[in-house]
Every structure is written in C-alpha cells, then in structure tokens.
Amino acid sequence: MTDISTNSQPGHGENTPAKLGYSPVADIPHRPRVADTDPKAARRAERQVASMFLLSMLFVLLFFVAYIAIDKSANVYIPVFGVVGAMNITLGFTMGAAIFLIGTGAIQWAKKLMPDVEVVQERHDLSSPTEAKDEAAANYERGKEESGFARFKVIRRTLIGAMVLFPIPLVVMLRDLWVSPPGDPSPSELLTTTLWADGIRVVTDATYLPIRPEDIPVGGLVSAAPADLMEVQELAGNLNARGKAAIILIRMDPSEIVSQQGDGWDIQGILAYSKICTHVGCPIALYEQRTHHLLCPCHQSTFDLADSGHVVFGPAARRMPQLPIGVDAEGYIVAKAPFAEPVGPSFWERG
Amino acid sequence: MSTTNSTSASPVASSPIEAAGGAVATYVDERVGSNKFLGRNLGKVFPDHWSFMLGEIALYSFLVVLISGVYLTLFYKPSMVEVIYDGSFVPLKGIEMSEAYASTLDISFDVRGGLLIRQMHHWAALIFVAAIAVHMFRVFFTGAFRKPREFNWILGVGLATLALAAGFSGYSLPDDLLSGTGLQIARGIIQSIPIVGTWGAFLLFGGEFPGTDFISRLYGIHILLVPGLILALVTVHLMLVWTQKHTQFPGPGRTNSNVVGYPLMPVYMAKAGGFFFIVFGICTLIAGLVTLNPIWIFGPYTPDQVSAGSQPDWYIGWLDGALRIMPNLESYFFGYTISWNILIPAVIMPGLVFTALAFYPFLEAWVTGDKREHHLLDRPRNNPTRTGIGVMAITFYGLLWIGGGNDIIATSFNLTINSITWFLRLTIFILPPIAFLVTKRICLALQRRDRDKLLHGYETGRVLRLPHGEFIEVHETINYKELAVITSKTDIAPLPAPVKVDADGVANRRYRIQALRAKLSNFFYADNIAKPTAAEIEAAQHHVNHAAALEAPLHAYEDADEIRNAHGGVLHHPGMANSNTEQLTGRSEQ
Ligand code: HEM
Numbered sequence: 019m020t021d022i023s024t025n026s027q028p029g030h031g032e033n034t035p036a037k038l039g040y041s042p043v044a045d046i047p048h049r050p051r052v053a054d055t056d057p058k059a060a061r062r063a064e065r066q067v068a069s070m071f072l073l074s075m076l077f078v079l080l081f082f083v084a085y086i087a088i089d090k091s092a093n094v095y096i097p098v099f100g101v102v103g104a105m106n107i108t109l110g111f112t113m114g115a116a117i118f119l120i121g122t123g124a125i126q127w128a129k130k131l132m133p134d135v136e137v138v139q140e141r142h143d144l145s146s147p148t149e150a151k152d153e154a155a156a157n158y159e160r161g162k163e164e165s166g167f168a169r170f171k172v173i174r175r176t177l178i179g180a181m182v183l184f185p186i187p188l189v190v191m192l193r194d195l196w197v198s199p200p201g202d203p204s205p206s207e208l209l210t211t212t213l214w215a216d217g218i219r220v221v222t223d224a225t226y227l228p229i230r231p232e233d234i235p236v237g238g239l240v241s242a243a244p245a246d247l248m249e250v251q252e253l254a255g256n257l258n259a260r261g262k263a264a265i266i267l268i269r270m271d272p273s274e275i276v277s278q279q280g281d282g283w284d285i286q287g288i289l290a291y292s293k294i295c296t297h298v299g300c301p302i303a304l305y306e307q308r309t310h311h312l313l314c315p316c317h318q319s320t321f322d323l324a325d326s327g328h329v330v331f332g333p334a335a336r337r338m339p340q341l342p343i344g345v346d347a348e349g350y351i352v353a354k355a356p357f358a359e360p361v362g363p364s365f366w367e368r369g
Numbered sequence: 370m371s372t373t374n375s376t377s378a379s380p381v382a383s384s385p386i387e388a389a390g391g392a393v394a395t396y397v398d399e400r401v402g403s404n405k406f407l408g409r410n411l412g413k414v415f416p417d418h419w420s421f422m423l424g425e426i427a428l429y430s431f432l433v434v435l436i437s438g439v440y441l442t443l444f445y446k447p448s449m450v451e452v453i454y455d456g457s458f459v460p461l462k463g464i465e466m467s468e469a470y471a472s473t474l475d476i477s478f479d480v481r482g483g484l485l486i487r488q489m490h491h492w493a494a495l496i497f498v499a500a501i502a503v504h505m506f507r508v509f510f511t512g513a514f515r516k517p518r519e520f521n522w523i524l525g526v527g528l529a530t531l532a533l534a535a536g537f538s539g540y541s542l543p544d545d546l547l548s549g550t551g552l553q554i555a556r557g558i559i560q561s562i563p564i565v566g567t568w569g570a571f572l573l574f575g576g577e578f579p580g581t582d583f584i585s586r587l588y589g590i591h592i593l594l595v596p597g598l599i600l601a602l603v604t605v606h607l608m609l610v611w612t613q614k615h616t617q618f619p620g621p622g623r624t625n626s627n628v629v630g631y632p633l634m635p636v637y638m639a640k641a642g643g644f645f646f647i648v649f650g651i652c653t654l655i656a657g658l659v660t661l662n663p664i665w666i667f668g669p670y671t672p673d674q675v676s677a678g679s680q681p682d683w684y685i686g687w688l689d690g691a692l693r694i695m696p697n698l699e700s701y702f703f704g705y706t707i708s709w710n711i712l713i714p715a716v717i718m719p720g721l722v723f724t725a726l727a728f729y730p731f732l733e734a735w736v737t738g739d740k741r742e743h744h745l746l747d748r749p750r751n752n753p754t755r756t757g758i759g760v761m762a763i764t765f766y767g768l769l770w771i772g773g774g775n776d777i778i779a780t781s782f783n784l785t786i787n788s789i790t791w792f793l794r795l796t797i798f799i800l801p802p803i804a805f806l807v808t809k810r811i812c813l814a815l816q817r818r819d820r821d822k823l824l825h826g827y828e829t830g831r832v833l834r835l836p837h838g839e840f841i842e843v844h845e846t847i848n849y850k851e852l853a854v855i856t857s858k859t860d861i862a863p864l865p866a867p868v869k870v871d872a873d874g875v876a877n878r879r880y881r882i883q884a885l886r887a888k889l890s891n892f893f894y895a896d897n898i899a900k901p902t903a904a905e906i907e908a909a910q911h912h913v914n915h916a917a918a919l920e921a922p923l924h925a926y927e928d929a930d931e932i933r934n935a936h937g938g939v940l941h942h943p944g945m946a947n948s949n950t951e952q953l954t955g956r957s958e959q
C-alpha cells in the first residue's frame with residue numbers, strides 16, 4: 019500500500035535527532051487520518067469539538083431551569099423506566115449530559131486533531147546504579163556505628179520493650195466501646211436472656227394487643243412480643259429487647275404435632291417459637307402451613323415446627339427455640355417460662 | 370538563577386495569558402524546582418489499549434464517589450435516635466424511625482437534587498467495585514503482576530478489600546430494613562468467631578444488636594477511615610505506575626525495554642481527562658434514569674422484620690451465596706460452640722481467597738524461577754496454567770454468586786431451593802477444576818495454531834492445482850502485526866527434578882522443597898507448545914513461499930511488508946523481539 023508512511027510531524031523527522039520535548043516516532047507503518055491531509059475535514063473536526071463544549075454549557079442552563087421550575091414532588095411517566103420523579107430525571111439528564119459532553123469533546127479533540135503517531139521511550143533499569151547502592155550501604159553503616167545501636171545492647175533491648183508496650187494502652191482503651199449495663203452481665207448472659215418469663219402476656223408485635231387462643235385459626239401465624247416490651251424499649255431507648263424477644267405463634271391441628279421441646283408447651287395446637295433465625299439472626303415469618311415448615315428468607319434454612327423446630331434444610335445448625343405457653347385467668351396467652359436455650363445466632367460461649 | 374535567565378530559556382510566549390502562565394511557572398519553579406519534574410514527565414509516553422481504561426474507570430468512579438459523598442455528609446445525620454418522620458413522603462408520615470433513616474428520606478424527597486446525588490454515590494460505588502474487579506482480571510490474565518509490579522498487585526488486593534468495606538459500610542448507613550438485615554448478618558458472622566467473637570461484636574456494636582451506637586461508628590469508618598486508606602493506597606499505586614512505566618501489549622516496535630504510545634501532554638491528558646468526564650457523566654445519567662436502593666420502599670429498620678427476597682449489593686453476593694450453600698456443621702466441646710457453618714463460608718473462605726490473591730505473584734515467580742523484569746504483557750494463551758487458574762477462580766466465584774441468588778433463581782425457573790443448593794454444593798468442587806482443564810486445553814490449542822501460523826502461514830481457503838496435477842491449499846504469511854504479537858511469546862522450560870544425593874554423595878537437604886518446586890513447574894510449563902526456532906521457520910517458509918510464488922501472478926499482495934517477510938524466512942521487523950534467546954538474555958543479567 020502506498021499511503022503507509024511514517025508520518026512526519028514537526029520535530030518528528032524520520033532520522034533526525036529528536037527535538038527537545040519530542041520522543042522519537044515508533045518505527046511502525048502509519049496511515050494518516052483524513053483530518054491530517056484534508057484541511058476541510060480538520061475544520062469539521064474542530065467545529066464538532068467546539069459544538070460539544072457549547073452544548074455542554076447549554077445543558078447547564080437547562081439544569082438551572084429545571085432546578086427552579088420543576089416541582090420536587092412531580093412524577094412523570096417515561097417509557098421503559100416507568101413513573102419516575104420528574105426532578106431527579108431532568109436534573110440527572112441535564113447535568114449528566116453537560117459533564118458527558120465535555121468528555122466526548124476532549125476525546126474527539128485528541129483523536130481527530132492531536133497527533134496519532136505513536137512515539138517511543140526507552141525504559142531504564144529500576145534498580146539503583148552501583149554508586150547509589152554503595153552510598154546507601156555506607157550511610158547505613160555510618161548510622162549504625164554512630165548511634166551505637168549494635169554496641170549498646172541494653173539500650174537496644176529496652177527500646178524494643180518500650181516499642182512493644184506503648185501501643186497496648188491504645189488497644190486497652192477500646193474496652194469501653196461497650197459499657198456493661200447495671201449488674202455487670204457478660205455478653206453471653208445478655209445473649210441468653212430475653213424478656214420472657216412465667217406469666218408474661220403474649221401481645222401482637224405492632225399493636226401490643228393481648229391474644230386469646232381462639233384468635234388464631236388453624237394454619238394461622240401471628241408475630242408477637244412480650245407485653246412489657248414497649249415499656250422496656252422506651253426506657254432503654256433501643257431495639258435490643260425486641261431483637262431477642264420476637265416470637266411467632268402458629269396453630270396446627272394437635273394431632274399433627276410430632277414432637278415439642280417440652281411436654282405440653284402448646285395450647286391446643288398453638289405453638290410459640292422464637293422468630294430469630296439460629297443461623298445468623300434474620301427474623302423469619304415465612305411459614306408454609308401444609309408442611310409446617312418455617313423458611314428463613316436470608317439463607318433459606320428450613321425448620322419443621324411440627325417436630326420441635328428441627329432444621330430440615332439449610333445452613334442453620336440448631337433448632338428454633340420453643341417458648342412454653344399457657345393461658346392466664348382472663349383467657350389470654352402467656353409465657354409459662356423463659357426460653358430454655360439462647361435464641362438467635364450461635365456464639366462461642368453458648369455451649 | 371535570575372528571573373530573566375529562566376524566562377528566556379522557556380519558549381516565546383505568544384499571548385499575555387501565556388506570558389502570565391510562564392511567570393507563574395517560573396515563580397513556582399524557583400521555590401519547588403517543579404520544572405525538573407515537568408521537563409521529564411510532560412512528555413511521558415503511555416501505551417494505549419482499551420483494557421488499560423479499566424483502572425481509570427475505577428479511579429474516576431472513586432472521584433465521583435468522593436465528590437457526591439461530601440455532598441451527602443452535609444445532609445445526612447448519622448444518628449440512631451428515634452424520631453417521628455414528618456417529611457414529604459406521605460406513606461411514612463408519622464412513623465417512628467432513626468434519624469439516619471429520616472435524613473436519608475429527606476435527602477431523597479426534600480433536598481432538590483438530593484436523590485440524584487444519593488443515586489450517583491451509589492451507582493459510582495457499584496461501578497467502582499466492578500471496575501476494580503475487572504481491572505484485576507486484566508492484570509492477572511496478562512501477567513502484569515510479574516516483576517517489578519508485585520507491590521502494585523498487593524496494593525490492588527488491599528484496594529479491592531477496602532472497596533468492599535467502603536461499599537458495605539455505606540450501604541448500611543441509611544438504616545433501612547434491608548441494610549439493617551445486612552448488618553444483623555454481619556453481626557452473626559462476627560459472633561461466630563471463636564473466643565473473641567462475642568466480645569468483638571459487643572465492642573463493635575456497643576452492646577447488643579442493634580444498640581444505638583453503630584450507625585455513628587460506621588459513619589466515621591465510612592467517610593474517613595476507609596476512604597482515607599483508599600486514597601493513600603491509590604496514591605502509592607499510581608506513583609508506582611508512573612515510575613515503573615505502564616506495561617504494554619506485544620506488537621510491532623514494542624519490546625520489553627521500550628514504551629510505545631502517546632505522550633502525556635497533550636494526547637494522554639486529553640484522553641484521560643476526557644474519560645474522567647465521560648465516567649462522571651455516565652454516573653450522573655444513570656443516577657437520573659435508574660433508581661437504585663429505593664430505601665423508602667423498605668421502611669425503617671427493626672430487628673423483628675425482614676423482607677423476602679432481600680439481596681445485598683452485587684459484590685457481597687458471593688459471600689451470601691457461600692453462607693447459603695454451606696452444610697450446617699457445628700461442634701460443641703467443653704461448653705463452647707464452633708459454628709463451622711458460618712466460620713468456613715464467611716470468615717475462612719474469604720480470608721483464604723484474599724490471601725491466595727495476594728501471594729499469587731510470588732508463587733508464580735518461584736515456580737518459574739524467573740527474576741527478569743516484565744514490561745511486555747503475556748497473551749493469556751501463552752501461560753495456560755495461569756489462565757486456567759484465573760478461569761477456575763472466576764467459576765468458583767460465579768457459582769457462589771448464583772448461590773447468593775438461589776431464591777430468585779428458584780422462583781424464576783421453578784426449581785426447588787433444595788435442588789439448587791445441592792447442585793451448588795457438588796459443582797463448587799467439580800466445575801472449577803473442569804473450567805481449569807478446559808481453559809488450559811483451549812490455550813494450548815491456540816498456541817498450536819500460533820505455531821502453525823508462524824511455520825506455514827494462515828490457511829487462505831484457496832485451493833490451487835499445480836501444473837503436474839497436485840492440489841494444494843494456499844497458505845499465506847501472516848502480516849507484520851500478527852507476527853510481532855505471536856513471536857512475543859517467551860517459552861519457559863519446566864525446572865528439572867532435583868537430585869537427592871549429589872555426585873559426591875552429599876545428601877541434598879533442600880530436596881523436598883526443590884522437588885515440590887519442580888513438580889509445580891512441570892504443572893505450569895510442561896505442556897507448553899514451543900515457539901518454532903528460526904531454523905524451523907526458515908525451512909517451513911520455503912514451502913509456503915513456493916506455493917505463494919506459484920499463485921503470485923493470480924493475486925496482488927496487499928501489503929508490501931508481507932512480501933518482505935515472506936522471503937527467505939525474514940521474520941524480523943524493526944524493534945520486534947525476535948527469539949526466546951534474545952528475550953531471555955535481554956535483561957536477565959542485572
Ligand atoms: C470509598 C468509596 C465509597 C464507597 C464504595 C461508598 C459507598 C456508599 C454506599 C453504597 C452508600 C449507600 C447509598 C444509598 O443507597 O443510600 C453510601 C452512603 C453514604 N456515603 Fe459513601 N461510599 C464511599 C465513600 C464515601 C465518602 C468519601 C463519603 C464522604 C466524604 C461518603 C459519604 C456517604 C454518606 C454521608 C452516606 C449516607 C447517605 C445516604 O445513604 O444517602 N461516602 N456510600
């Protein structure tokens with residue numbers, strides 16, 4: 019092909035020594051671009067680049083218009099995207115276009131109008147020349163000698179000791195990232211106790227209404243909490259008690275119960291189980307009444323609530339703890355005892 | 370040095386602005402000596418390749434994250450104090466929620482452009498992590514981590530880890546139901562660590578879950594600690610790229626000891642600078658068009674509720690998948706519990722993966738016995754074992770990722786979660802090795818094809834009848850570009866097996882380790898298809914030329930270079946690496 023040539027650019031003479039600031043051109047065939055040979059094409063490219071920058075400015079103006087004119091609660095329908103906030107989409111589009119066009123303009127400029135001849139630079143050894151290496155070594159020796167680091171054994175050892183010890187207080191002070199509550203319970207004690215105790219009423223978890231056995235139909239599921247939760251929560255100012263005490267009540271035909279964690283822990287087929295997954299602690303409320311399976315939405319551990327809450331599938335290793343329940347004098351469901359085992363994810367001291 | 374002296378040395382300024390600029394440059398130079406740096410570096414040559422933009426995307430999306438993040442800090446309130454929401458999003462009016470969640474709603478509905486910035490921040494964060502991952506693949510598969518770039522590989526592994534930490538900590542800040550569930554899982558994982566786990570979780574969260582401290586603690590980590598570390602590592606990462614100069618792909622004129630490309634000023638500056646605006650612009654456009662993480666739909670966090678089908682951001686999916694497919698092993702002894710079902714997938718496995726990533730360059734260098742500097746990139750096929758290992762790792766990751774979406778896959782394809790989980794539990798051990806073998810075979814086949822191309826040219830598909838009646842297929846010599854690329858291959862011979870006892874009867878104390886090394890070396894390089902020697906090529910080319918010459922009158926050559934190359938086996942193109950020996954001896958002395 020005849021038009022393959024090494025492009026000669028100012029300063030890029032083919033065999034002339036490189037001019038200051040110019041690297042030698044790579045010795046590979048190069049085809050000139052249209053804009054290199056045709057001044058008209060070059061003018062066209064120039065106009066393209068400038069109009070992109072101009073458009074960018076225009077979009078900034080449009081951005082201001084949208085910012086002032088559009089009501090922030092207005093929605094619009096856009097095909098494919100559905101109903102979207104009018105403000106968000108217009109601001110995003112105008113600002114995005116303004117920024118994007120600067121980018122395309124600059125790249126167009128580089129591609130069409132700046133030299134596209136590849137140039138060459140030599141690499142140099144990364145390792146230091148011998149003199150530098152020697153100098154570094156000599157300086158090190160001098161430093162070692164002058165400081166006496168090698169000679170003063172006691173200084174050296176005490177320094178090492180001090181350097182090891184001084185960070186320890188910084189770590190120790192992290193201890194109070196958690197200040198134990200009154201009574202100084204250990205983490206494992208806290209993880210093992212919940213609000214549930216003998217006689218605590220079971221109430222619905224959002225409205226705090228007490229529940230009678232006849233409120234729950236066979237096959238039904240109710241998310242529930244201890245009656246004193248609201249008070250405790252107000253007092254503590256956190257959701258910790260809720261996270262541990264959450265339970266579900268489900269009802270099945272008593273004949274369908276294969277086993278329970280304790281004798282007579284149900285009321286006429288109503289069973290209470292912790293709601294917190296024993297895997298890593300997601301709350302569970304996906305219950306399939308036909309199989310009595312409880313399915314965790316996080317990693318799909320499946321528990322058989324008709325059979326002591328045993329794990330039938332998935333990564334959870336322990337059954338869901340069951341809460342023994344009964345009925346109080348007024349006919350409402352109450353707990354008969356605290357949970358017999360810790361609820362929620364496992365931990366080292368759990369045993 | 371006087372001012373007049375230094376200005377007279379600089380090029381003639383043609384406008385008052387340039388003159389002023391020159392004066393500023395001089396002023397600065399006299400104080401910091403900046404021209405020494407600029408003189409050497411403004412013309413620095415950068416090689417061009419689309420895959421070199423991946424690292425740039427990571428850098429630019431990080432900048433977008435920084436810019437949008439600063440804006441978010443002005444409106445976001447990192448507090449878990451319960452407030453009653455009274456903003457303009459009607460469905461949640463009057464509901465009790467944390468101040469963090471309420472302020473995120475305000476950013477989304479009551480600050481003009483707030484939602485856009487939130488979306489930009491989140492989109493740029495996703496792009497950031499994705500770009501880092503793909504950039505890492507590029508570096509791995511082309512062997513860009515080899516000497517002298519091992520430090521940068523390790524910095525990269527650190528950056529990838531920090532990117533995950535940045536993403537996860539940010540994702541949790543809005544304190545919505547979805548992100549809170551993520552935190553609860555994170556806490557369960559920390560709690561599973563033997564001995565220190567329970568205390569660690571209590572210290573981190575300031576007590577039980579969720580407590581009231583965690584959001585504000587996470588906030589400091591998210592906006593200061595992690596970005597600060599990322600910024601520091603990115604700076605060193607780029608300084609190393611600068612001093613070591615960028616690697617380049619093989620091609621005409623490119624050798625292990627040069628860089629071919631465009632000078633920083635102006636071409637690379639315009640391209641890279643322009644590309645920043647493109648990434649920035651695209652983040653803004655997507656943020657305007659596609660809504661991500663609509664926290665107002667999820668509702669405020671409470672530990673006793675969860676939404677079905679909840680999914681983490683994409684880069685956490687593989688860990689979630691690992692948690693999902695792990696069998697439920699737990700051991701109990703002396704009153705203590707070890708939860709292997711959490712520990713293995715969520716702590717040990719990722720720990721091993723990142724450690725293996727960090728050490729890979731050193732393993733390969735040791736196995737190869739290679740102490741040379743590498744500035745010319747490998748084609749993935751030319752190191753089949755490395756490429757196979759990479760594809761194996763991607764397969765492993767992909768399977769875990771599928772695990773992370775097993776509920777979604779189950780509902781969309783009408784499968785049971787049981788069967789998907791069992792499928793994954795088995796294939797996680799079977800498919801990665803198969804992927805390795807298949808990839809290695811493909812690479813070797815490609816090597817063989819390259820060798821054939823060098824020896825016999827490529828098959829044109831034109832069949833020719835010779836005067837004496839014989840039919841031959843015309844082979845044509847490959848063009849100079851392909852030639853340079855193919856001949857860039859360096860063959861590495863596997864290490865010989867060590868001797869147990871040497872000639873003098875002295876036992877080799879390092880026998881075991883040397884034997885292991887030789888075995889690994891064989892594993893890596895024994896199957897390599899050697900690049901033909903110059904003599905072999907010459908012999909074979911005769912044949913090609915014979916056929917080509919016969920056809921010559923029928924067909925005009927398109928490229929003068931091809932003809933030059935075709936004659937007498939002249940394969941040399943100026944500047945091209947010619948043979949293994951040249952590549953091997955070139956830089957190995959130092
Ligand atoms: C280093 C990389 C970073 C990543 C990957 C990242 C990622 C994220 C993500 C995914 C979110 C959740 C956004 C949402 O959907 O609401 C977030 C929130 C947030 N980020 Fe970042 N971020 C980074 C750096 C920063 C920096 C440097 C700042 C501030 C200087 C910042 C400030 C914030 C704030 C204030 C929020 C909460 C506001 C909200 O969620 O709307 N981030 N971040």
Ligand code: FES
Pocket residue numbers: 295296297298299300314315316317318319332333334
């Ligand atoms: S938290 Fe329930 S399966 Fe993981």
